[in-house]
Amino acid sequence: MPVAIRVPVANSLLASLPRKDYERLLTGIEPVTLTFGEIIYEPGQPIRHVYFPNDALVSLLTLADGHLALEVGMVGHEGMVGTPVPLGINVSAVRALVQGSGTAMRMTSARFRKEFRDCPPLQRALYRYIHVLMAQVTQTAACNRFHVVEARLARWLLMTRDRVRANKFRLTHEFLAHMLGVRRVGVTRAASALQLRKLIRYSRGEISILDGKGLEAAACRCYQVVKDVQRRAS
Numbered sequence: 001m002p003v004a005i006r007v008p009v010a011n012s013l014l015a016s017l018p019r020k021d022y023e024r025l026l027t028g029i030e031p032v033t034l035t036f037g038e039i040i041y042e043p044g045q046p047i048r049h050v051y052f053p054n055d056a057l058v059s060l061l062t063l064a065d066g067h068l069a070l071e072v073g074m075v076g077h078e079g080m081v082g083t084p085v086p087l088g089i090n091v092s093a094v095r096a097l098v099q100g101s102g103t104a105m106r107m108t109s110a111r112f113r114k115e116f117r118d119c120p121p122l123q124r125a126l127y128r129y130i131h132v133l134m135a136q137v138t139q140t141a142a143c144n145r146f147h148v149v150e151a152r153l154a155r156w157l158l159m160t161r162d163r164v165r166a167n168k169f170r171l172t173h174e175f176l177a178h179m180l181g182v183r184r185v186g187v188t189r190a191a192s193a194l195q196l197r198k199l200i201r202y203s204r205g206e207i208s209i210l211d212g213k214g215l216e217a218a219a220c221r222c223y224q225v226v227k228d229v230q231r232r233a234s
């Protein structure tokens with residue numbers, strides 16, 4: 001449960017829109033607090049709201065055999081939860097689980113569809129974002145199959161840092177094991193290795209990134225690959 005230890009900042013996707021569009025959208029938006037462990041969507045269920053996280057962090061999980069969940073995507077201030085809606089789909093394919101408590105702004109799917117239809121800057125921002133999210137999801141599939149736990153953990157911590165915009169967050173080994181799809185002992189071993197290299201400090205459920213550059217070097221290339229896709233798309 002990475003809880004950002006910092007002051008909340010507005011969602012960057014919304015903030016990137018022209019001011020008049022941003023202000024109009026705000027009239028249809030309701031601020032909400034998302035709490036760790038809250039499930040926003042389940043696979044096959046209707047999407048009633050889309051969410052723009054401020055400092056909340058949401059995991060997209062895919063289920064196998066109905067109960068085994070694996071993280072395939074992560075959404076923070078850079079994006080939106082509910083990307084099927086702009087594609088004309090109103091049912092979620094994934095479970096969306098709050099993994100970092102914080103605030104978000106939400107809009108009903110009906111209002112969002114109307115805004116999306118009438119607002120080309122919002123369309124462009126969402127197309128770019130969905131492209132980057134697709135890159136993240138597809139890269140994560142390869143990452144889970146080919147890369148060792150230590151490098152994946154380093155990548156996951158960097159992705160979390162970028163989304164909560166903080167070098168310190170709370171989480172447990174058990175939670176990480178679920179997110180990375182490995183046994184808890186594997187996470188403990190990988191976290192100890194990163195700590196021994198003085199890249200992170202882990203104590204009482206709080207992780208601090210001590211050396212961001214070093215952690216980037218310890219992460220698999222997947223971290224940079226997705227960042228490059230994001231840079232080229234913006």
Ligand SMILES: [Zn+2]
Nearest residue numbers: 143147220222
């Ligand atoms: Zn990887």
